Amino acid sequence: MKLLEIQHRMLDAVMQPLTNDEQMQPRTRDGKSMHDVAAEFIKPNDRLSSFERLEIYNRQYWFRVLASLDEDFRGLRAIIGPRRFEALCKAYLIECPSESFTLRNLGSRLEWWLRSHPEHLQPRAGLALDMVRLEWAEIEAFDGAAEPVLVPGDVLASDPDPRFRLQPYLQLLSFHYAVDDLLVAIRKDDSDSEMASNAVSERGKRARLRKVARQKPQAIFLVVHRVDDSIYFKRIEPQAFKFLKALREGKSLSIAVTQAFEGQDIQDNKLLTTVQGWFENWSNLGWFCTPNSTDQDFIPASGRQS
Amino acid sequence: MPANPFNGFTDFGVGIGLRVPHYQHILAEKPVVSWFEIISENYMIDGGRPLRVLDQILDRYRVVQHGVSMYFGSPEPPNREHLKKLKTLVKRTQTPWLTDHLCWGSVDGTYSHDLLPMPYTFEAARHTAQKIREVRDFLEIPIAVENVSSYAEFHVSEMTEWEFLTEVVELADCGILLDVNNVYVSSRNHNFNPLDYVNGVPAERVAQIHIAGHSKFEKYILDTHDHPVIDPVWKLYSRAIERTGRTATLLEWDDKIPSFEEVHNEALKANQFVADMAVTS
Numbered sequence: 049m050k051l052l053e054i055q056h057r058m059l060d061a062v063m064q065p066l067t068n069d070e071q072m073q074p075r076t077r078d079g080k081s082m083h084d085v086a087a088e089f090i091k092p093n094d095r096l097s098s099f100e101r102l103e104i105y106n107r108q109y110w111f112r113v114l115a116s117l118d119e120d121f122r123g124l125r126a127i128i129g130p131r132r133f134e135a136l137c138k139a140y141l142i143e144c145p146s147e148s149f150t151l152r153n154l155g156s157r158l159e160w161w162l163r164s165h166p167e168h169l170q171p172r173a174g175l176a177l178d179m180v181r182l183e184w185a186e187i188e189a190f191d192g193a194a195e196p197v198l199v200p201g202d203v204l205a206s207d208p209d210p211r212f213r214l215q216p217y218l219q220l221l222s223f224h225y226a227v228d229d230l231l232v233a234i235r236k237d238d239s240d241s242e243m244a245s246n247a248v249s250e251r252g253k254r255a256r257l258r259k260v261a262r263q264k265p266q267a268i269f270l271v272v273h274r275v276d277d278s279i280y281f282k283r284i285e286p287q288a289f290k291f292l293k294a295l296r297e298g299k300s301l302s303i304a305v306t307q308a309f310e311g312q313d314i315q316d317n318k319l320l321t322t323v324q325g326w327f328e329n330w331s332n333l334g335w336f337c338t339p340n341s342t343d344q345d346f347i348p349a350s351g352r353q354s
Numbered sequence: 355m356p357a358n359p360f361n362g363f364t365d366f367g368v369g370i371g372l373r374v375p376h377y378q379h380i381l382a383e384k385p386v387v388s389w390f391e392i393i394s395e396n397y398m399i400d401g402g403r404p405l406r407v408l409d410q411i412l413d414r415y416r417v418v419q420h421g422v423s424m425y426f427g428s429p430e431p432p433n434r435e436h437l438k439k440l441k442t443l444v445k446r447t448q449t450p451w452l453t454d455h456l457c458w459g460s461v462d463g464t465y466s467h468d469l470l471p472m473p474y475t476f477e478a479a480r481h482t483a484q485k486i487r488e489v490r491d492f493l494e495i496p497i498a499v500e501n502v503s504s505y506a507e508f509h510v511s512e513m514t515e516w517e518f519l520t521e522v523v524e525l526a527d528c529g530i531l532l533d534v535n536n537v538y539v540s541s542r543n544h545n546f547n548p549l550d551y552v553n554g555v556p557a558e559r560v561a562q563i564h565i566a567g568h569s570k571f572e573k574y575i576l577d578t579h580d581h582p583v584i585d586p587v588w589k590l591y592s593r594a595i596e597r598t599g600r601t602a603t604l605l606e607w608d609d610k611i612p613s614f615e616e617v618h619n620e621a622l623k624a625n626q627f628v629a630d631m632a633v634t635s
Binding site (some may be wrong): 049050051052054055056058059062063078088089090093094095096097098100101102103105108109112116123145146148149151152190191192193194237242274277278324 | 393395398399400401402403404405406417423427428429433436458460461463466467468470473475478481505506507508509510543544545571574576624
């Protein structure tokens, strides 16, 4: 048997889901005896059959990938419950096995996949999808690039209608539920239950279920950002969200302002004060960065040909 | 022969793996440590805390990169994006040599995130060696490959594991990261004498040695890196350095990680074996 054939056979077996009691399946996906398949390419020894030796790798694979998703999506797990979460993860990994060298990216397609498999999230699909988006945004914000910080005033001095570049690590999100507060509460519960007795932990789980059940729709606009390399959630007003989205899309300052306040009757001086306040606050947080020299999107608007 | 072409002609002594639970202690207390090994993949990112900590470590300590996902034995050619990220990190750390495993772990771009064992065939040796050469040519630094712990053997194997390792490193003209714990684990799982392995590898190519702990189960041993090093593994270490001379040595402790002092003290036990070797030679 050639190298490539061994590798195909072994990977197929290793990635096949375990049984409910965490053993290797007795049959392959196409109905062959797994004992026979294993024996064709793996030697037994005096303690383990070919099947049992292959099973060690099969179990290691599933334990590793499930643990990785469990660590990355604690909020989703809390919303739908640990059993349904595990079933969801297995179904996801069967259809979307890892295509990256790093486990960091294992959940990168989870939101996309869940949108076509809402049955895993009912009856709290909206809340659960919001949570998945927030948890993935956290991963992206944690190790996203940070560019040298820009002082907006310096740009405004040379260009009355500039384009501003946002830090690549910033994540702008709109939600239907207040998942930021919920995730913080879930993490606190997890942290408390690590230090508590079983009885207290059970009470904590029940309290968490009540928190999830109490969640009512509430539109929120959130920036996931970093300060001193720690992740923070910052809620912003809808207008501020539209403004930042427009800047991220490469729109000029004037267009971003227009889009942010579209349809609103607001006095010029109030508008100016509001936008100045945003810039002051966001500059202090280091959200603006210097444009890439090769980035055509960030040529000053006044220097562009329309 | 502490310094050789495969470890960039360095003489690094005894180090430990850089792990998250120890970040705070290392940055605050600045303990004297000969060198740290980092898992490359943890720092092949664009920004954030891991890179900030790494830069602070690099200001003070020597760092060597150890990878877990190059999969020299996998069928597909090296992933260019992966290589570019790795080279960026190599420039940042100035690692004198780079290590990864003699294994496979992906097929057609689907990743197992495991270190799967190679069939010990000449075909596999040629394929793996070619890939090691390609990676080394791109990264432009010495590469050493590590023997993995394994739980399965293949009918098609044409040689022992140490013969296969030798075949690969000679075809690729690369170094060896000799993991004596993995030798021990595999020897128990596959019923061979671990001393035959240590005596069988080309000593002049050993760039670095790994030591670690493992977990025993009823029918096999699992390489878990969550215990101190056991005496039989220290004996293999002693024999290995008898053959290779004082060699850069690294303790791996990846799960149930105890305090920094406990990990470092466990690693420093290696120095006694180096001293004993000096006395007897």
